[in-house]
Amino acid sequence: MDGALHRRIAADLTRRIQQREWLPGDQIPSRAALAAEYDVHEQTIRLAVTLLRKRGLLEGEQRSRLFVAHPPAMRALINPDADWPHPSETTDTAPRRATVELAARLDVPVGTRLQHETVECLDPGGRSAMLVSSWWRGRRQPHDSFVVEVGAIELHERQAHALGLTVDTLAYRLVRTRLDTAGRAVETADLVLPMDRWVLRF
Structure with a gap:
């Protein structure tokens, strides 16, 4: 088949x-x-x-x-750095090479080998609520603070399938970069949130 x-x-x-x-x-x-x-x-x-x-x-x-199904309830994202309180599934852990964008976000040379993780965050009913893709160099380091940039993207096929939406649907894209005590980037992540399921309040 x-x-x-x-x-x-x-x-x-x-x-x-x-x-x-x-x-x-x-x-x-x-x-x-x-x-x-x-x-x-x-x-x-x-x-x-x-x-x-x-x-x-x-x-x-x-x-x-x-x-x-009836549409999922709206959630409010208040702290984009908080731990997810419900079940989640890690769907990809393959290392990546730093693209131009990731190199700038982490202040590393383009092509640097980065650790990577994509996590599908599920709501209490087991439905996909958010996708979080993170990148960092070497071992994961603790962070002292973070910065967030908010934008919107059109979902590509893999994201759309995971979230149960159609390709090119608009979603929030939060670029979260975690910083150490000296203000250096230790990890960066894309948080992808369907606009029909989330409001942002922070």
Whole structure:
């Protein structure tokens, strides 16, 4: 089976939900009906709806009826340096070479080998609420303070999939740089927050 097929079906079901073919609280067609509509095996539909349940677009148990989820509650971000109080999943720890931007943020030469971590922060219901990608040189160091720049980005494919949104959706991008007691950068991070789930208050 094409490993990307269920993702394409999930993307199409997401589009149909966003175009209000089904409203929050509506029951979607059965897995058998969707399999017939998309001309695929029912297991492919199971994978697609499992993905949408994880992203918070559908509600219901694995083997029962599924409904379009109501929009997630808005959260307020007050301290962008606070520990996340709910579960999280580390999705990427591959080292990176410093790009021009990262080199400037960490005051290191371009191409410097950096440690890297991307964490998916989940809300109490297990839905993805925020993505945090961090970079630092050598061993992680304690920090004394931090600075934050706030902007907006269009989500690329991997971010959009993780957050259950469509590609090019606008999201907040917070560039957080942690500083030591001398004011030197010891770590920098991008915090990506969906605009439909967050307000910023700091």
